[in-house]
Amino acid sequence: MLTVTALLLATLIAKERPWEAEYTVAFERGGDVHRAVVTARFHWRGGGSAPDSLELSFLGDSSSPSLDSFVRDAQARRAQGDTPDENAVTQSGNSLNIPVRRDGTAMVLYTIELGHADGESNRSYDETPRRLEGFDFWTGRSLFAVPGGVSGRVTFETNDDDVVTTSLPPSGKSGFSFSEETELCETFLTAGVAARPVKIGRSTIQIQIDAALGQDAGVIAAQLERYFETADDVLGAPPPDRSVIVVQKGPQGLLDGSMIGHDASAVVPSAGNDETHWRRLMCHELFHLYNGFLLRLDDRNMWFSEGFTEYFTHRLLADSGDLSSDSFLHELKDWVKDYSHEAGEIGLQEAGNLGAKNNTLIYKGGALTALILDIRLRQASRGKRSLEDVMKALLSECLPGRKKVSRAKLEELVHQIGGKSTQGFFETHIEGNTRLPIEDELAAIGLAVTNDEIALPAMQDVAVKLILCPGMTIEPTGIRIQRTSAKGLEAEDLLVEVAGKSVRDWTSLQMALARFEPGDDVPMVVERQGKRRKVAIELGGRGETIERETRRVVDIEVKPLRDRRAKAIREAIFKIE
Numbered sequence: 195m196l197t198v199t200a201l202l203l204a205t206l207i208a209k210e211r212p213w214e215a216e217y218t219v220a221f222e223r224g225g226d227v228h229r230a231v232v233t234a235r236f237h238w239r240g241g242g243s244a245p246d247s248l249e250l251s252f253l254g255d256s257s258s259p260s261l262d263s264f265v266r267d268a269q270a271r272r273a274q275g276d277t278p279d280e281n282a283v284t285q286s287g288n289s290l291n292i293p294v295r296r297d298g299t300a301m302v303l304y305t306i307e308l309g310h311a312d313g314e315s316n317r318s319y320d321e322t323p324r325r326l327e328g329f330d331f332w333t334g335r336s337l338f339a340v341p342g343g344v345s346g347r348v349t350f351e352t353n354d355d356d357v358v359t360t361s362l363p364p365s366g367k368s369g370f371s372f373s374e375e376t377e378l379c380e381t382f383l384t385a386g387v388a389a390r391p392v393k394i395g396r397s398t399i400q401i402q403i404d405a406a407l408g409q410d411a412g413v414i415a416a417q418l419e420r421y422f423e424t425a426d427d428v429l430g431a432p433p434p435d436r437s438v439i440v441v442q443k444g445p446q447g448l449l450d451g452s453m454i455g456h457d458a459s460a461v462v463p464s465a466g467n468d469e470t471h472w473r474r475l476m477c478h479e480l481f482h483l484y485n486g487f488l489l490r491l492d493d494r495n496m497w498f499s500e501g502f503t504e505y506f507t508h509r510l511l512a513d514s515g516d517l518s519s520d521s522f523l524h525e526l527k528d529w530v531k532d533y534s535h536e537a538g539e540i541g542l543q544e545a546g547n548l549g550a551k552n553n554t555l556i557y558k559g560g561a562l563t564a565l566i567l568d569i570r571l572r573q574a575s576r577g578k579r580s581l582e583d584v585m586k587a588l589l590s591e592c593l594p595g596r597k598k599v600s601r602a603k604l605e606e607l608v609h610q611i612g613g614k615s616t617q618g619f620f621e622t623h624i625e626g627n628t629r630l631p632i633e634d635e636l637a638a639i640g641l642a643v644t645n646d647e648i649a650l651p652a653m654q655d656v657a658v659k660l661i662l663c664p665g666m667t668i669e670p671t672g673i674r675i676q677r678t679s680a681k682g683l684e685a686e687d688l689l690v691e692v693a694g695k696s697v698r699d700w701t702s703l704q705m706a707l708a709r710f711e712p713g714d715d716v717p718m719v720v721e722r723q724g725k726r727r728k729v730a731i732e733l734g735g736r737g738e739t740i741e742r743e744t745r746r747v748v749d750i751e752v753k754p755l756r757d758r759r760a761k762a763i764r765e766a767i768f769k770i771e
Contacts, residue, residue, distance in 0.1 A: 211374065212240025213248075215346035219337060221330065221385040223353055228308040228325050230337055236344070238298030248300045250290040250339035253379040264336065265290075268304040290339050306337060319450050319461050326442050327405035329359075329386025333454065337383070340375040347371050348378070352385055359389040359400050361436040361457050380455035382438045390415055394422045395432035404442040410464050414441055414476070417516070421477050424514045425484060428506070430586045431593065433483045441476070451479040456487045473516050478507045489589050492598040496546030497624065501560010505568075506585070508561075512769050519769045521671075523641075523750050524698050526565075529558040530632055531748040534645060541627040559630065563623065565767070566635045567608060570615040572763045573638070579611045580766075639764040640755040645748050650704040652741040659735035660707060661716075668699055672721065682729040684722065691719035705747055712736045 213236050220231040238244035270282035270292040283302065284291045294300045308325055323332045349369045350358040360383045362370035372378040389400040401418055403411040418439060426432055434456035444450065444461035449472065451460040458479040462472040481503045491498055508525060511517035536554045542563065545552035568581035584607045591599045601620075608616050622628045633643045651660065658664050663683065665676030672690040675683055683689075689697055692706035693716055710716055712735035720727055752770060755761040764770050 211343045211345045212238060213341045213344040213346075214239050215340075215344050217338060217346070217348045217378075218351065219348065220351040221353070221356065221358065223330060223356060223385060228330055230306045230308070230332065231303070232306065232337060232339075233303050234301065234339065236294075236300045236341065238294065240343075244294050244296075244298035246294055248292050248294050248341055250292065250302070250341055252288045252339055253335055253375065264306055265339075266305040266307055268302060271301045271303060302339070304339070308332075319444060319448065321452055321454065321459060324442070326386075329384045329402060331402075331440055331442065331459075332383045332385070334379040334381040334383065335454075338375075338378050340379060342375065344375050344378075345371075345373050350385075356386050357388040359384045359402055359438055361400070361434075361438045361455070363436065377455070380457075382440050382454065382457040382459060384438070384440060389438070392419050392422065394426055397432040397435050397437070399433060400436075400438045402438065402440045406443040407441070407462070407464065411441075414462070414472070417473065418476060418480065420514050421480050421510055424510050425481060428510065428513065428582055428585075429484055429589060431484070431488070431589045433480075434487055437483055439480070449475050451475045453479055453482040453486055456483055458483060473511055474507055477510050478503060481506050481510065484589065485585070488596070489585070489592050490596075490598045491604065492600050494546050495543070495601055496549075496556045497542035497560035497563060498601075498604070500556050501542075501558070501562075502564045502585075504557050504561040505564035509767070512767075520696050522768050523752070524696065524702075527748045527750050529562050530643060530645065530750075531746075533558045533562055533630070533632075534746075534748070537629045538627055542624050544627075562630050562632055566630060566632070567612070567616065567619070568767060569635050569639060569763060570619075571608070571611045572766070573759070574612045574615045577759055577762055577766075583611065584608055636750070639760045639767075640753040641764070641768075642751045642753050643748065644751070646746070647744055648705070648708060648747050649742045649744050650701075650708050650747070652743050653700050653704060655735070655740045656704055656707055659738055659740060660710075660712065660733045661731065662734045671698070673697055673699075673703060675720075680731045680734070682718075682731045683720065687720040687722050689718060689720050690726070693717060701745075701747060705749060707733075712738065712740065 215237075216235045218233045222229050222231065234250075236248060265285075268283045268285060268290055282293050290302065290304070292300050292302045308323060308330055321333055323330070323336045347365050347369045348362060348371075350360075352358055360370060361381055362372060362378070365371035384402045387405075389402040392399040392401060399422060401415050403414055405411060407414065422433060436456070438457040440457070440459045442459075442461055444463055446463045448461055448463060451458070460472070460476055460479055462475065464472075485503045485506070486499050508517060508522055512519070512522055532554045536552075537559065540548070540552070540555070542555055542559050545555035545559065564581060571584070572580050584604070587607050588599055588604060591597070591603065605620050608619075623630050633645065636643050657666060661678075661683070662680040663675050663678040665678075667674045667676060669688065672688040675685060675687045675689060677685060689703075691697060692703060693710070695702065695706040697703045697706055707716070710733060712733050714733050715730055716733060717728065717730050720729060755764070
């Protein structure tokens with residue numbers, strides 16, 4: 195009986211994966227030549243007669259470049275060393291078609307020039323294969339032409355001093371295996387210097403960082419390791435068994451990131467000490483290795499995959515000490531402001547079904563959904579349970595066999611903890627288009643939201659007439675004063691607080707000065723030569739008209755709390771003591 199079962203299983207597998215393949219990828223890195231020479235051999239295992247030809251494709255979405263932009267010298271051969279079959283390969287867009295011999299075997303050689311990555315690819319920057327300082331960065335999508343239904347093995351060949359880093363499972367002493375074409379193609383690979391391995395539980399994370407980032411490379415690597423450890427604590431589960439994290443230096447101002455399979459990539463211009471700069475991007479992509487790879491719902495619930503990831507990104511940063519409560523609240527104001535502008539026409543589920551054009555509802559509406567549920571779950575359980583417990587339970591459902599779970603299971607777990615406080619929530623705010631009750635939920639933990647039309651002094655008059663600073667620039671943690679004639683302020687001061695309110699951008703500065711008039715004395719806090727100083731200036735503009743503009747603005751004020759449970763919830767989420 196066992197023999198028959200095994201035979202039936204083998205037959206089913208053969209029908210599901212009719213092709214067995216062996217790829218050999220020789221990476222050539224030297225001088226101006228950086229390329230991969232790929233030899234692919236295929237053997238029919240599908241039973242019956244093999245087809246006369248085999249179509250191979252480079253997997254990817256509609257943004258993938260056409261094949262002829264980077265593949266060179268595609269040749270079909272009978273065996274290694276034979277002369278090519280003349281005119282045996284036909285090429286169309288992202289596909290190759292090669293002949294299959296009578297014995298059910300097929301073989302093709304092709305060369306991929308890395309140079310295509312700098313101008314001919316339409317992929318996003320962070321997914322584009324390119325030459326980096328110390329290593330070449332490749333995607334499986336750009337290396338492997340695959341048939342539908344294939345499993346097999348890959349062997350890599352490199353220069354003597356180079357190392358290949360991949361998350362494919364090892365097979366034998368020098369090879370790697372794959373069970374299906376997506377596993378082979380949905381991966382990142384590097385060839386060059388060895389990656390930095392990090393052990394998190396039973397998992398191994400290979401961190402590969404562009405040496406062009408200089409001393410920032412060490413900062414980024416150390417932070418990534420901390421974030422994985424924090425995520426492990428929060429979710430009670432390690433990341434995928436094998437993952438590759440590639441961080442590359444990009445053009446100034448570009449922040450980009452993505453996850454393919456169980457690998458992640460990020461582009462940052464630098465690290466520095468900015469808590470709002472690269473850390474959020476890195477933490478967001480890192481968390482997708484949990485919520486997106488290990489944990490997957492069975493439908494297109496982007497409000498969950500992206501919105502909950504955005505929420506927990508900020509929670510991880512706050513828990514690891516890299517996001518202050520002030521910065522978290524500043525980000526929360528942006529969520530509320532942007533969500534309020536678009537909420538009401540469609541629900542969050544429909545926004546996800548429609549895709550990227552509804553990013554505000556997906557990311558910020560989803561993040562606010564996670565926050566509200568977290569507050570309600572903590573309140574209902576008297577602080578003993580939280581949204582983290584829901585995520586842990588979902589992960590435990592998914593981990594055996596990497597199965598997907600239904601949204602109904604998510605709702606069931608939320609209702610088990612939240613009881614009456616969450617009844618009807620999903621029907622009303624996820625399926626339905628009723629606006630999330632943000633103000634009421636935040637008021638319950640002592641965060642008063644102002645979301646009104648307010649007359650603000652025009653920014654030009656604020657700078658030139660009121661605070662006498664005609665030269666200012668926005669920085670992540672405040673406003674840098676370039677030129678000023680105000681008594682008490684100096685050039686290069688970083689303005690961080692006005693009249694007791696944090697200032698991080700033009701709107702926050704306008705709001706802080708909204709109730710003042712020319713000639714008023716206004717207390718401020720600046721950072722000067724690394725130290726915070728309290729100053730007071732007299733506003734200019736006496737006898738002049740200050741133009742005002744009506745705008746919808748969002749502000750969040752921290753109120754004192756007597757309710758110890760509400761105070762504990764606020765502190766647990768936002769680290770407000």
